[in-house]
Amino acid sequence: MAPDTNPAEEGKERAGIQSVEVGFALLDVLAQAPGALMLRDLAFAAGMSAAKAHRYLVSFQRLGLVVQDSTSTRYELGPATLRLGLATLSRLDAVKMARERLPALMEQTGHTLALAVWGNHGPTLVHWQESPMAVPVNLRLGDVMPLLSSATGRCFAAFVGHGGGVDKAHAKIEAELALTRKLGRSDLPSTAAEVKAILKETREQGLGRVVNVLLPGISGFCAPVFDADGHLALGVVSLGSSATFNADWTGPAAQALRQFARQLSADLGWRTD
Numbered sequence: 001m002a003p004d005t006n007p008a009e010e011g012k013e014r015a016g017i018q019s020v021e022v023g024f025a026l027l028d029v030l031a032q033a034p035g036a037l038m039l040r041d042l043a044f045a046a047g048m049s050a051a052k053a054h055r056y057l058v059s060f061q062r063l064g065l066v067v068q069d070s071t072s073t074r075y076e077l078g079p080a081t082l083r084l085g086l087a088t089l090s091r092l093d094a095v096k097m098a099r100e101r102l103p104a105l106m107e108q109t110g111h112t113l114a115l116a117v118w119g120n121h122g123p124t125l126v127h128w129q130e131s132p133m134a135v136p137v138n139l140r141l142g143d144v145m146p147l148l149s150s151a152t153g154r155c156f157a158a159f160v161g162h163g164g165g166v167d168k169a170h171a172k173i174e175a176e177l178a179l180t181r182k183l184g185r186s187d188l189p190s191t192a193a194e195v196k197a198i199l200k201e202t203r204e205q206g207l208g209r210v211v212n213v214l215l216p217g218i219s220g221f222c223a224p225v226f227d228a229d230g231h232l233a234l235g236v237v238s239l240g241s242s243a244t245f246n247a248d249w250t251g252p253a254a255q256a257l258r259q260f261a262r263q264l265s266a267d268l269g270w271r272t273d
């Protein structure tokens with residue numbers, strides 16, 4: 001039998017404790033600041049008086065959430081916030097978080113979506129979510145994507161290792177270049193200089209892109225998602241029929257994917273500064 005509950009008390013619980021929410025603004029300001037802050041600057045950024053901010057900071061110091069430098073009197077995040085942050089990071093699952101958010105992205109774009117991670121043999125598809133209006137595509141879970149002829153591969157080659165991607169994927173790229181020259185394909189890079197140019201463009205645009213390359217009539221993007229250490233955690237893929245998929249760098253599909261990846265990266269602890 002369920003215990004008796006007081007509706008008034010339930011309402012209070014749902015409403016939360018406003019003072020906690022107000023005080024958190026100070027911690028949020030410190031988290032986003034490039035360094036320690038004076039009381040007046042911290043209070044101003046949090047939208048409260050210095051006297052009010054000081055009362056919160058005294059309690060936060062007792063809890064180890066904030067420390068104050070005895071010489072400069074500036075405030076900085078304390079050791080307790082580090083413990084909380086490390087505990088949170090250790091429990092984050094980038095693929096799980098991405099999967100939970102994909103339905104909203106599909107509703108926004110209407111395109112088939114996929115997730116890929118760097119496996120033993122290269123970028124590997126680990127999740128596939130097909131749009132109801134999608135053209136059938138011969139790609140499935142577990143497929144390892146080529147580095148030069150797929151949006152996923154170009155994204156990983158450009159960003160895996162966050163700047164050292166070409167080195168990490170060097171052997172695979174060399175093998176693909178040799179095959180491209182053997183087949184005489186003109187739609188793929190065939191020299192190291194051409195590969196360098198493609199990966200440079202990929203980094204500048206923040207997306208891997210192909211149009212009618214890996215699969216005839218199919219275009220796609222892949223956006224990198226970074227973890228708190230700046231490492232490539234996964235790639236988010238969006239693809240569709242070239243007849244309806246806007247593959248422009250500044251088009252809605254590209255912008256939606258970039259925003260999705262940036263937000264997920266931020267939630268995983270990645271900071272650009």
